[in-house]
Amino acid sequence: MNLQFTPEENAFREEVRAFLADKLPADIQRKVRLGQQLSAEEHLRWQNRLSERGWLAPGWPVEHGGTGWSPVEKHIFEEECAAAHAPTVVPFGVNMVAPVIIRFGSEEQKRHYLPRILGNEDWWCQGYSEPGAGSDLAGLKTRAERDGDHYVVNGQKTWTTLGQHANMMFCLVRTDPKAKKQAGISFLLIDMNTPGISVRPIITLDGAHEVNEVFLDNVRVPVANRVGEEGEGWTCAKFLLTHERTGIAGLGHAKQALRHLKHVARRQTHHGRPLIESPSFREQLARAELELMALEVTNLRVLAAARDGGAPGAESSLLKIRGSELRQRLSDLTRRALGPQALPFFADFLAGDDDSLADDQSFAAAATAQYFNRRKLSIYGGANEIQKNIVAKTILGM
């Protein structure tokens, strides 16, 4: 047993740092640091830098443009990106639909879509959830009826993250209403510019426009855009949900959040002293630190198991539960560390449209909105209650 990074891994870390120092645009870095929302252009500008370096798709097989990194190297990469305030890569293309296409797609689909994803030519969104199908995803109702070489799709998707920027959506649809729940579902790739699609914003409680409703009204989708066989969409969906969960604990983000929290606690005063010296606050910081240390090693254990051939299954549920809880706790502590300064809500600043705030205002501006935004971590991607059901069933056999 050896928990040290190897000299090669340390050298890799240096290489990543040098790249970030060199290539991460300062304006984008500042926005991420201050918690301002990024525009589509800013996301793409950064993702193009990663593409140019060949680092956009660490999770892909090398022959399709992956990096060939070990799980530990991916972990280091994520940690350094978060530490440098690099934007999170929009996952729907690179990390979600691409692995499905690589695993289940036709040669033609691979040839067409994978290079476009690597080149940031398509912006993908995920059309899984529906108003009536959240935790019970297999209860989805969006219908796709065959009409010659096309499917005609009718229904509604919701919570579609960044769908406002997307030109492509991967979508679960019901192709056989008579088959058993999971069996009648197919996986379609839908061009968002097809007639009959409309996208409406949903404003979240932190005032942000991050999610959308997508309405599909007689949308004609070529049968060639189906991934896998008809009725096998659930297999694709499940593969996507369990595949490549290195990042699921959000460890890089948690580490960065803890660093930020310490910075805030040093800067804020409490009874005339830095807050970080307050024994009761310090204890809460220390407890968060312990949780983070444990989570990091658990994460590395799961990564090592994955490297040695085990597909991460229910363990990823554990990482998701603990990772989301920890990140929520850190955002809670950061909000509380700010005291009364957590109250102001500068919506225009957070949307990236206003830069007139004083330093002490901008420094604190995002904390409260982020605290509320982070509530999503225990809701999406399989809510934590659902994750616990999975662990109870598959790990504990209850």
Place this chain on the structure above:
Amino acid sequence: MDFSLSDEQRMLDETVTRLVADRCTPEQRRRLIQERGTAPSALWNTFAELGLLAMPFGEDAGGLGGDGIDLMLIMQALGRGLVPEAYLDGLVIPGTLLARLADDTLRDRWLTSLLEGEHQLALAWHEAASRYDIDTPATRAERSDDGWRLQGRKQVVLNAPGAAALLVTAGLADDSLGLFIVPADAEGLQRRDYTTLDDQRASDIDIDVTLPAPALLASGEALLAALGEALALGRAALCAEAVGAMEVACEQTLEYLKERQQFGAPLSRQQVLQHRMVDMRLHLEQARSMAILAAASLTLPEEQRDYRVAAAKAYVGEAAQFVAEQAIQLHGGMGMTEECYVAHYAKRLIMLDHALGDRDYHLETVMARLDSAA
């Protein structure tokens, strides 16, 4: 021991509850927020007509002489309706200070009209380094020829955009604390107005003003005693408001779980969610007890009063957070949206912990006094 309300209190409770239900539906609330200016709203005028603005003040100050329980009933009802009026920050806290400290001239000018609903006030005390301590401002007051010069920067002054005058804390030459009344249109006040995430109005204010000598309301021990009273009242009131908001958050979440179908059954059939709902209810009931304790302790000797109020505020802050977070969680994606009303309750429940000392702050008070407390 008697937990029952008097007939008058029951009537007060019913009156405010009905008023809030009639006049602060989600739609009406949105409009109230949009249309806020410096002039009092129609709702505020109704508060005045019903005597709600005079209720929490002694008869000598022109009030109706309501006690802590009366205030609790009002605040609970305002919490249930998420009423976007600065009842506490614009009326109760500054009014209590004026009633205690102002001379007749200042009372005539500022307090009478406050109770009649003609204007509101605000207490300006937060600063960059103050956190939740009110007694050590960096803002300074210096004697000038015929009055005072006040210089400093206040942050997050709740209700400043709606206030006709500010009560401003400042350090005096001998390092004791002073409280000044500054008309909102005084030359040398630079406000940056904004809203908070839970739809309150507030400002950051740069201050460099000259004031006449009588602008100093009080200083030293007399001021600290009055502030102690006003803050205890405010903290107890916040506990009550939280309880009102928690009630609704619990109700709405329970309703939602009964309605929302997943896996072919209402979510309320899931045992995990049943237990969670029970935990929310337990937090609510325990918080209610603490809010009652705080409200009933306001007339105790200072030390006992502050110990119990700190305990209540610490306890309620934590309970409110549990209820807020679970209300969002059990609503799933819906709970994350601006459109879902429970999210607004969650926001208020979280943010009210940042007013007048949060749960960490008050827990420290309890920790410090644990041994000497009876």
